Amino acid sequence: MFTNYLKIALRNLRKYKAYAFINIFGLAIGMAATILMLLFVQNELSYDKYHEKSDRIYRASREWVDDKGVTALHLGHLAPPFSPLLKNDFEGIIEESGRITEARGTLVEANDKKFEEEDFFFGENQIFSIFSWEFVAGDPAQALNSPNGIVITESAAQRYFDRTDVMGEEMIFNNYGMSFPFKVTGVVKDIPGNSHFSWEFMASFRAVEEAFGREQMMQNWGSNNYSTYILMEEGKDISVLESGIPDFFDRHLGTSNDGEPASTYNRLHFWPLTDVHLYSHLDSEIEANGDIAYVYLYGIIAMFTLIIACINFMNLSTAQSSQRSREVGMRKVMGAMKGGLVRQFLTESVVFALLGLIFSFVIIFLVLPYFNEFFQRQITIDFTQNSFLWLLLFGIVLFAGILAGLYPAFYLTKFQPASILKGGGQSPSVKLSIRSALVVFQFFISIVLIIGVGMVRDQLDYVRSKNLGFDKDHIIVLPSTDEIYERFGDVQQQFLQQPGINSVSLSSRVPSGRLLDSQGGEVEMDGEMKVLDVRVADIHVDFDYMKTYKVPFAAGRDFDPLLASDSSESFILNEAAVAAIGWNSPQESIGKQFNYGGRKGQVIGVVKDFHFESLHQSIAPIVFVITQGRANLVSIKYDPDQKDEVVAYLKEQWSYFRPGFPFDYREISSQFNSQYENEERLANLVTSFSVLAVLIAAMGLFGLATFVAERRTKELGIRKVMGASIWQLLILLGRNFTFLVIIALIIAIPVAYFGLDMWLDSFAYRMTIGIWPFVVGGVLALIISWITISYQTVRAARTNPVDSLRSE
Structure with a gap:
């Protein structure tokens, strides 16, 4: 039976090539966008989960509050005494603790090569008991026990030595006016991209203690430059540790100048390792983190794009109903049951979904490099390692196939055989309400995205053009x-x-x-x-x-x-x-x-x-x-007119002041603009999805216009005989679609307003939401809808009335 359904599906695919192309193309676009965005979401949610003990690892942060309890500063780094004292004071609760500190901009020399390294860290040996980075050489239990030990990644080994068997090789550290040698005591595989911080060099923390003095560091509660990680004992709840922190502060820091206990103004927080990337946005972080709000937003946009593509499929399928109604009538007369007909049409929609999936992968492989560059990620399509990908593809085909095919299947099987075979048309009881609602939904999403693009870009223009109160240029x-x-x-x-x-x-x-x-x-x-x-x-x-x-x-x-x-x-x-x-x-x-x-x-x-x-x-x-x-x-x-000469002069001078270091300058104006990279990325992404959503919605509207033109062929012929012009016929058919777009606009305006208002709250200084983005969004939607329906309406209106009346 299934084989028969499949044969009929393929036969109809060949028979209605234009219809099939539009359906498959629309589904392919929606599927490609959804797959890419859900893979991005999966990647964001996977950060640091590859560590074997990730469920027991926490990163500590330090918060200062004023006398009203308001946060004055919240850092993702601690002072040096915290880690050893926490381990000592909470024995039996904390299994291990460890510190790392960044040394960015370090000049490293080895094997007659020099590079300035941004991913250089000093770390305690305990961090290798906490984290699960994979060693390919060396003993993680001993690698950083000596002051001159250093662990490097395979990529770093290749860069300096053109090989990875580099145990015992010497590397010279130059920074902070200091220079001293390290010996390679371990090599690890490159740090996975889904880590909240990455490193290529992890030098012994004992070198820092020797440089600054261990005892002095243990008395320094003000230098909050050390990322501190703890590994909880198995079965111990983090709340047990948190409850003892106020006494910890009072015991070690005593009272402030005004006699208040240290715990009044100090807080420690412990972040689950797997939450750091998406939830931690403190005043200091090792690296810029992602944002769970954007993950939700991207996932919702992707799903809406797929739903719009499925709606497009429904509208085109029902618009083609007059061509399929005689087939349905004949099959019913021959004894076909409604359930069998439903299964047949669902099979056809699943076939379309599978073909759409195939074409979506063509799109994905073409855009994946640009997608990774855009998001600065390393997302790959790996069917052997990513079981989620199989579930994702199966789910999308099932979702798209059933959702897109369910309504057309039940719609077409409702036709009465006698009515169909006598008139070759559709049941007179068929109404446009469901299809109209689907079009409203499509344009609702499109309008929200268009308004969102306008507002996000307006806010970006606002923050970039706002007078900052000083001269940042040049x-x-x-x-x-x-x-x-x-x-x-x-x-x-x-x-x-x-x-x-x-x-x-x-x-x-x-x-x-x-x-x-x-x-x-x-x-x-x-x-x-x-x-x-x-x-x-x-x-x-x-x-x-x-x-x-x-x-x-x-x-x-x-x-x-x-x-x-x-x-x-x-x-x-x-x-x-x-x-x-x-x-x-x-x-x-x-x-x-x-x-x-x-x-x-x-x-x-x-x-x-x-x-x-x-x-x-x-x-x-x-x-x-x-x-x-x-x-x-x-x-x-x-002077901006002499920038090139100034830069050349400074480059020469810095070769004397910082020999061996590359000349790397930054401009204040560019630095301010770079602070809004997430917003710029959001604007570009919403723009792209807006174009896709509008394109797919327009295709769905085209299908509905075709459907309406088919049903009103006789009416159009009569009106034309009675002297109606093409423009009058266009207005006649277009006003209903205009009404649908206006309904979508009315629904979209409050949704877009409240969503944008919430987003703008992330800025301490923001623009006022004006009326123009909503006006532009509505006008654009109307223009797009009129352009879409004009072709099919004009084509129907220009049909010879004699042919129109004969066809009826």
């Missing part, structure tokens, strides 16, 4: 060196003699970065000194920082190199700091006593608030101090 930032810092005055004067260089400044941080540095202090309030009870981020600068970035002042003055006290006793705040401290105005704060980070002095100036960080963050309180050693970035303001 500023190059380069890493400093000890040599530059030690004789910065001479270097600055030398650079300023180069034509095209207008200003040179030295600082610890530059705009577009995160404000992660802060210390405690005291402020003068009502003639008395009180503890600074708000977080004020600090930036160490030189005397030309404000001039280089053209930061305007609200009160007071800039740092003056002719005043010795400005180097150690003067502070400049921003307006947000003045407000957070509680002074009434910037003018009132001038001359107030201000002690911060061990310095005692007074406020000499207040700059107007400016956006140091991205517009995702609110403007934070900031204090500027003249640097006394903590400055590693050089900002250079240049």
Whole structure:
């Protein structure tokens, strides 16, 4: 019986080639988009699950709160004492703990080769007991026990030695003004792409302890630069550990300057390893993470695209009903039962779905390289390793085949044989309600996507064009060196003699970065000194920082190199700091006593608030101090007409200051734009899916227009005989479709509004949702619908009335 159904399906496929092509093409597009996006979703959900003990691994984070319990700072890194003390204090609960710290921008020398490496880390040997990276050489239990041990990946071994059997080979580390040798004590396979951080070099943490002093590190609770991971004992719940953290803080950190227990202002949180990539978006992360919200969004868009393709199939199938109705009537007269006819039509739709799947893989293999580049992922089509892929393909074919074929099957089998054979038409009881609802749904999705594209791009334009409160243009930032810092005055004067260089400044941080540095202090309030009870981020600068970035002042003055006290006793705040401290105005704060980070002095100036960080963050309180050693970035303001000459000059100079390091500069304006890469990716993705959704919806509308034109052939012929013009006939048939699009628009507007409002809440500074994106979305949908139906309507209207009436 199934063989017979299959033969009929293939026969109809050959008979109605145009119809088959449109159906298969529409399904192929929807399937390809769905498969790619669901593979992306699978990849995002798989992060770090390859570790054997992933269900027991947690990453710790540290949060500071103010006296109202509001988060002031939340870092994905801890200070160095936490890991060993946690392991010691919670024995029997924590099986193992380990620290790693990044050393990005490290120059590595080996085998007469030099490369600047971004994936260089120092780690404790315990991390190999926590994580499950696969060793191909060396003993994971001993690899980092010696201060000069280093574990590298196979790719790193190939890059430096052109082979992977490199045990015992020497590699030289150069960074932070230090240089010392390591010996390869282990080689691991390349870190899988679905890891929340990747590394190529893991050097012994004991080298860090020897450089900074182990005892000094154990007393340093302020240097929060160490990612800390714990492995819980089997059967132990993380809540047991969390309940003991307040006592842990009070035991080791005591009380603050105002007598409050440390646990009042400090929190520790423990993130399941498999949650870090999608749920952790803290003020510091090892690498930029994904976002579960975008995973949901991408998955929903993909599924809607497939549903739209299935709706398209339904509409085209029912539009073809007049051509299939006589077949159904004959089969019923010959004794065919309704169940058999339903199975036949479902078989046909599944065949279409299978063919659509085949063509979808052609599309997938063509676009997969661009898809991976777009998402910066390494997604592959691997039928041998990915059992989910088989389930996905089976599910999509079943879903598309049954969903797309179910309604046409029951619709066609409802025809009465006598009516069909007598008139060759359809049952007079057939109504358009279901098909109309499907078209409304298609255009509802299309309009939501079109509006979404407009709003996302408008917000991107808003954040990129917003006045940030300082001059971000034409500023190059380069890493400093000890040599530059030690004789910065001479270097600055030398650079300023180069034509095209207008200003040179030295600082610890530059705009577009995160404000992660802060210390405690005291402020003068009502003639008395009180503890600074708000977080004020600090930036160490030189005397030309404000001039280089053209930061305007609200009160007071800039740092003056002719005043010795400005180097150690003067502070400049921003307006947000003045407000957070509680002074009434910037003018009132001038001359107030201000002690911060061990310095005692007074406020000499207040700059107007400016956006140091991205517009995702609110403007934070900031204090500027003249640097006394903590400055590693050089900002250079240049004349745009002489950029090439300036860059060439700086490249030459940096070859002397940083020999062996590649010349790598960044521009502040580009850095700000790069902060919105996720939003740019979202805009491009929604644009692509909007085009697909509109294309498929238009095909479905074309099918419905064909159906309506078929049913009203006699009416059109009579109207034409009575003198109706083609334009009048077009309006007659088009008004119903226009009504459907308007209904879709009415439904889409509130859905799009609330969805976009929620997305815009991720920005501290956002545009107001205006009316124009909705107007444009509605007009575009109407234009597309009219263009789609015009061809079929005009074709039917231009048919000779004699032929139309004879056909009826």
